[in-house]
Amino acid sequence: MSAPLENGPELWALRFPWPAKDAHKHVRGRLIVVSGDAWSTGAARLAARAALRIGTGLVTLYSPPEALASNAGHLEAVMLRPFDTDLELEQAAGDVDVAVIGPAAGVSENTLLNVLALARTGAALVLDADAITVFRNDPEELFSVLDRDDVLTPHDGEFERLFPGMLAAAPDRVAAARQAAQRADAVVLLKGPETVIAAPDGRAVVNLNGSPWLATAGSGDVLAGFIGGLVAQGMESFEAACAAAWIHAEAAELHGPGLISEDLPGLAPAVLRRLYDER
Structure with missing residues (x-):
């Protein structure tokens, strides 16, 4: 197996989805x-705003009815729709490019069913946090519905829930991630x-x-939105994950001390401007 490469724009910048001069929102991707x-919105x-900031044309937050009021009071460009x-949810995702699920979704039967429903659509999935943990008792149920356009974004603890013992048994984190991606048949x-x-x-x-x-609450939610937003614009999922991770870290460095996750989407445009000018 070849050695891993160091992530950087030289690996993916030529395929970054900059909009054409005649672009409009309907060709820049549709993401939910x-x-x-209501208490976990x-x-x-954060993920939805991040997807917009990375360039997605249309972003919609699908909300349980009891959470509509909480979400409506905080949304502007992100659209809001209810689902029961x-x-x-499956019907709603039938004509979108990407679905992001997991950030504070709840480790519940509803989240498990929602993931399976989204997997039945044509949307690429970005699964984070609770959408990973909810399959801890039966990871194969999740793996059976994933495909190579989908992205899993675990931290070490979530990784262990889906791939028990793999981190400890592998010679290093790179080998473990490779094994996990092959087992799940998805980007990890x-x-x-x-x-x-x-x-x-x-x-x-x-x-x-x-x-x-x-290292602050919510930063992973922003990363999930960045990944989903780039996939929605047509970037291949592996390269989208690479680009999103790099942009995410560069945005954090722009701010430095005192960063909170709400800052990150607003910092992304400066990183994007630099990438655009260096084409």
């Missing part, structure tokens, strides 16, 4: 994020100070620009 209940909004059941982004991104075909990169300022 699934909200948690902020994480999904997993079947309603293993978060940490040196985040590893692995694809089912064996490709792997290590993100070395990680920032200690990202």
Whole structure:
């Protein structure tokens, strides 16, 4: 197996989805994020705002009815729609490019059913946090519905829930992420100070620009939104995960001390401007 590459723009910048001069919102991708209940709505909004800031044309937050008021009071450009059941969510996602689920979604039967419903659509999935943990008792149920366009974004604890013993048994985190991507048949982004991104075909990169300022609640929710937003715009999922991880860390470094996750989407445009000017 080849050694992993160091993540950086030279790996993906030529395929970054900059809009054409005649672009409009309907060709810049359609993405949905699934909200948690009324007391757990902020994480999904972070992901939704991040997807907009990374360039997605249309972002909609799908919310349980009891959480609509909480979400409505905090949304502007992000659209809001209610859903009651997993079947309603499946129908809603039938014509979107990407669905992000997991940030504060709840470790519940509803979240499990919602993931399975989204997997039945044509949308690429970005699964984070609770959407990973909810399959801890039967990871194969999740793996059976994933495909190579989907992205899993676990930290070490969530990784262990889906791939028990793999981190300890592997010679290093890169090998573990590669094994996990092959087993799940999906892209795996293993978060940490040196985040590893692995694809089912064996490709792997290590993100070395990680920032200690990202050690704050909600930063992973923003990363999920960045990944989903780039996939929604047509970027291949592995490269989208690589680009999102790098941009995420660069944005954190721009701010430095005092960073909170709400800052990150607003910092992304400065990083994007630099990438755009360096084309």
